[in-house]
Amino acid sequence: MSSEFLRFFTDRTESMVEELRRLVEFESPTDAKVHVDRLGTYVAGVCTGLGAAVEVFPREATGDLLIARWNADAPGKPIMILTHLDTVWPVGTLDRMPLRRESGLLYGPGAVDMKGGVLVALEAIRALVERDELPDRPVWLFFNTDEERGSRYSRDLIQEIAPACGLVLVMEPGTRSEAIKCWRKGMARYAIYTKGRATHAGFTPEEGINAVIEAAHQALALHRLNDLQNGTSVSVTIIEGGFTINVIPPDARLEVDVRFLSASEAERVDQAIQSLAPVLPGAQVIVEGGIDRGPMAYDDQMKRAVGQLQAIGASIDLEIHAEGSGGASDGNFTAALGVPTLDGLGAAGAGLHAADEHVIIRSLPRRAALLARVLCDWDMDAV
Numbered sequence: 001m002s003s004e005f006l007r008f009f010t011d012r013t014e015s016m017v018e019e020l021r022r023l024v025e026f027e028s029p030t031d032a033k034v035h036v037d038r039l040g041t042y043v044a045g046v047c048t049g050l051g052a053a054v055e056v057f058p059r060e061a062t063g064d065l066l067i068a069r070w071n072a073d074a075p076g077k078p079i080m081i082l083t084h085l086d087t088v089w090p091v092g093t094l095d096r097m098p099l100r101r102e103s104g105l106l107y108g109p110g111a112v113d114m115k116g117g118v119l120v121a122l123e124a125i126r127a128l129v130e131r132d133e134l135p136d137r138p139v140w141l142f143f144n145t146d147e148e149r150g151s152r153y154s155r156d157l158i159q160e161i162a163p164a165c166g167l168v169l170v171m172e173p174g175t176r177s178e179a180i181k182c183w184r185k186g187m188a189r190y191a192i193y194t195k196g197r198a199t200h201a202g203f204t205p206e207e208g209i210n211a212v213i214e215a216a217h218q219a220l221a222l223h224r225l226n227d228l229q230n231g232t233s234v235s236v237t238i239i240e241g242g243f244t245i246n247v248i249p250p251d252a253r254l255e256v257d258v259r260f261l262s263a264s265e266a267e268r269v270d271q272a273i274q275s276l277a278p279v280l281p282g283a284q285v286i287v288e289g290g291i292d293r294g295p296m297a298y299d300d301q302m303k304r305a306v307g308q309l310q311a312i313g314a315s316i317d318l319e320i321h322a323e324g325s326g327g328a329s330d331g332n333f334t335a336a337l338g339v340p341t342l343d344g345l346g347a348a349g350a351g352l353h354a355a356d357e358h359v360i361i362r363s364l365p366r367r368a369a370l371l372a373r374v375l376c377d378w379d380m381d382a383v
């Protein structure tokens with residue numbers, strides 16, 4: 001049955017490409033609620049047509065969140081497929097970056113991040129429904145709408161519903177070689193304000209307290225927190241201060257991006273940053289921000305989950321590799337709660353957030369087949 005199953009999907013490649021075009025043509029940047037909701041209404045209709053009950057969670061600033069549920073009353077914990085409808089591309093991008101098919105690739109804004117993942121999820125379920133093989137277990141399909149802006153208005157809901165799930169499948173892109181993600185770094189963000197005293201740089205420089213110099217001291221102290229060999233990066237990415245050339249600056253600001261592989265490293269860096277002290281006499285240092293999300297760790301549970309995924313892949317002649325990423329996703333939230341999470345199950349491709357963003361068309365049926373088999377065959381007790 002293995003090759004027959006994969007062939008069933010491969011034979012649908014052209015209709016998948018057509019459907020992916022349709023999804024990309026709904027331009028859906030995070031901040032354009034009306035546009036994101038239009039796409040939400042479309043995918044909700046598709047899910048309803050496939051027998052799902054769709055629940056809407058209204059949001060004011062961003063698109064409404066949606067959960068499509070199949071077999072809600074079936075026994076066992078749900079498998080939740082996590083997608084996002086929003087993209088980084090403003091409305092109008094299609095005019096200068098039109099959909100283009102070339103050498104087995106489909107180029108377009110949001111094509112792989114993650115309209116391709118949305119497509120894979122919908123097509124896996126469509127195929128199982130048509131074959132009358134949808135398993136007797138609850139399947140949830142979550143559509144986020146602000147993932148590209150840090151999931152500010154969705155993370156609470158994701159964290160609320162994830163603990164009930166036995167498995168979370170994140171449809172972020174796979175790599176060019178169709179590898180999934182088996183770890184992601186966690187993230188912390190800070191804004192650090194230094195305060196000094198303004199004075200005329202010519203008349204009374206000795207009376208000033210230079211907030212820019214204080215910021216420079218802090219920048220170097222922050223930089224020393226790096227431990228790249230252990231996967232911890234502390235990057236001062238913005239430094240700004242002063243307002244005119246002949247005044248000692250009373251204010252400056254730093255922004256800091258921190259990534260880490262373990263909760264203990266997050267703690268170490270966070271404590272160091274929260275206790276930053278001024279170097280210049282009379283200066284002040286004010287720290288805002290903190291740990292944004294924990295890592296999706298490559299722990300024993302992850303190893304078992306990846307192993308099971310690889311076995312399921314092998315059953316339909318797909319060889320699945322796993323890699324890590326310094327970039328975060330909604331999978332960080334669910335993994336940090338201890339819920340078995342697999343990420344990077346969406347379409348394969350490259351050029352995320354870049355002008356050459358594209359999907360590898362061949363991966364669409366392969367990923368849909370893999371997801372369909374996982375929905376049918378996943379053994380929660382083996383993770």
Ligand SMILES: [Zn+2]
Nearest residue numbers: 113114147172
């Ligand atoms: Zn994404």
